[in-house]
Amino acid sequence: MNKKLYIIITGIVMIILFASAKSKAETQDIVELREQREILKDKISENTLQVEELRGQISDLMIQLQDLSDKIYKYEVDVAVLKKEMAELDIKIEAVEKQFNEIEKVYNERKELLANRIVAQYEAGDVVYLDFLLNSKSLVELISNYYLISDIVEHDNELIRTCETQREEIKKIKEELDNYKEELKEKRHEQEKSAVVLSNIRVLKRSQMNELSEQELNLQNQIDQYQEETQKIEVELLMILTQNLGSEYVGGIFCWPVPGYTTITYKYGMRIHPLNGIYKMHTGIDIAAPLGSYAVAANDGTVVKSEYNASYGNMVVIDHGGGLSTLYAHGEERLVEIGETVTRGQPVLKVGSTGISTGPHTHFEVRVNGGWTDPLEYLLNRDNIKSNEEE
Numbered sequence: 001m002n003k004k005l006y007i008i009i010t011g012i013v014m015i016i017l018f019a020s021a022k023s024k025a026e027t028q029d030i031v032e033l034r035e036q037r038e039i040l041k042d043k044i045s046e047n048t049l050q051v052e053e054l055r056g057q058i059s060d061l062m063i064q065l066q067d068l069s070d071k072i073y074k075y076e077v078d079v080a081v082l083k084k085e086m087a088e089l090d091i092k093i094e095a096v097e098k099q100f101n102e103i104e105k106v107y108n109e110r111k112e113l114l115a116n117r118i119v120a121q122y123e124a125g126d127v128v129y130l131d132f133l134l135n136s137k138s139l140v141e142l143i144s145n146y147y148l149i150s151d152i153v154e155h156d157n158e159l160i161r162t163c164e165t166q167r168e169e170i171k172k173i174k175e176e177l178d179n180y181k182e183e184l185k186e187k188r189h190e191q192e193k194s195a196v197v198l199s200n201i202r203v204l205k206r207s208q209m210n211e212l213s214e215q216e217l218n219l220q221n222q223i224d225q226y227q228e229e230t231q232k233i234e235v236e237l238l239m240i241l242t243q244n245l246g247s248e249y250v251g252g253i254f255c256w257p258v259p260g261y262t263t264i265t266y267k268y269g270m271r272i273h274p275l276n277g278i279y280k281m282h283t284g285i286d287i288a289a290p291l292g293s294y295a296v297a298a299n300d301g302t303v304v305k306s307e308y309n310a311s312y313g314n315m316v317v318i319d320h321g322g323g324l325s326t327l328y329a330h331g332e333e334r335l336v337e338i339g340e341t342v343t344r345g346q347p348v349l350k351v352g353s354t355g356i357s358t359g360p361h362t363h364f365e366v367r368v369n370g371g372w373t374d375p376l377e378y379l380l381n382r383d384n385i386k387s388n389e390e391e
Contacts, residue, residue, distance in 0.1 A: 033339075037337075040229055040233070047222050054219070058213060062209065068201060072198045085184060104167060257326070257328060257364045260293070265286045283372045288359075288361045289361060291353070291360045292350055296345050298366075300342065302319050303319075303336045303339060303340045306340075307334075311355050326365065328362055328364060330352055330354055331351065332349075332351060
């Protein structure tokens with residue numbers, strides 16, 4: 001064999017082996033990156049579930065705290081009412097005590113006066129009263145003096161009996177007021193004690209809520225970290241996959257992106273925007289379809305975008321090689337991820353109305369080297385496509 005030819009063949013074999021080894025290494029890297037991404041996704045899902053559980057617990061605690069605060073407020077109002085009632089009761093008791101003391105004073109005075117009269121009568125004997133009666137100048141005066149002496153004694157006795165009755169009544173009233181005051185004191189004490197217990201429980205509940213909130217924050221930070229790591233992995237995947245994308249188109253004719261639904265509500269081209277009324281370029285076609293139906297990959301390719309966009313809503317972009325890519329927008333749910341290899345007809349999006357949208361549909365674009373072009377030029381069954389603009 002010619003030495004020169006041998007060197008060329010050896011070089012070709014080495015290049016093939018190097019390319020094969022590189023391809024295997026890249027394939028292994030892709031597998032490892034996808035495994036790492038799945039692990040991170042599982043962690044994100046697990047942490048998200050924990051966050052939702054914690055939020056539920058925090059919500060329950062907030063309801064309990066509100067209930068405790070309402071009960072504590074009610075107890076505080078009741079205690080304030082009792083304090084006011086006890087203050088008014090103290091005034092009544094003071095007035096009754098004053099009245100009792102006045103009656104007691106009169107009672108003691110009358111009792112002392114009667115006692116003095118009885119002592120004087122005892123010391124003087126019946127002679128004094130007899131002399132008083134005998135000194136009467138006439139029978140009428142005698143009878144009058146007799147009844148006068150009887151009336152004085154009876155009046156003194158009546159006053160004492162009245163004072164005793166009033167004294168007993170006031171004493172009874174004062175006892176009732178004192179007993180009622182003791183009842184109020186006990187009730188107030190119980191309510192104050194209950195309010196303190198509830199306040200302590202509220203402090204514990206708040207401590208629990210703060211602890212749960214801190215756990216939620218830590219979990220959310222972990223989720224953010226996992227998402228950041230996931231994004232880095234997706235960038236690495238995209239870099240590896242785009243390196244492997246050929247400079248040529250994958251081949252084949254595009255299939256219809258929304259199977260079973262062919263009504264086009266808006267074509268590609270200039271139009272007056274249905275929401276803002278501005279005359280501008282419509283960069284794709286809008287295909288009407290019910291919520292939950294599927295938008296599928298128009299051809300084989302690699303997912304280079306799978307995200308939420310303020311205008312497009314949930315959107316997916318697929319690279320088909322040769323500078324050709326397709327975009328699917330306004331989805332209810334994205335079904336594929338960045339770096340994923342998809343095949344022609346594979347569902348990539350559930351039809352929805354997210355982003356700037358007037359109703360359920362799929363916005364479909366075809367881009368060549370980043371520039372827009374009419375999607376209908378790349379689709380099958382163009383003769384069977386119905387357009388609302390033409391009807």
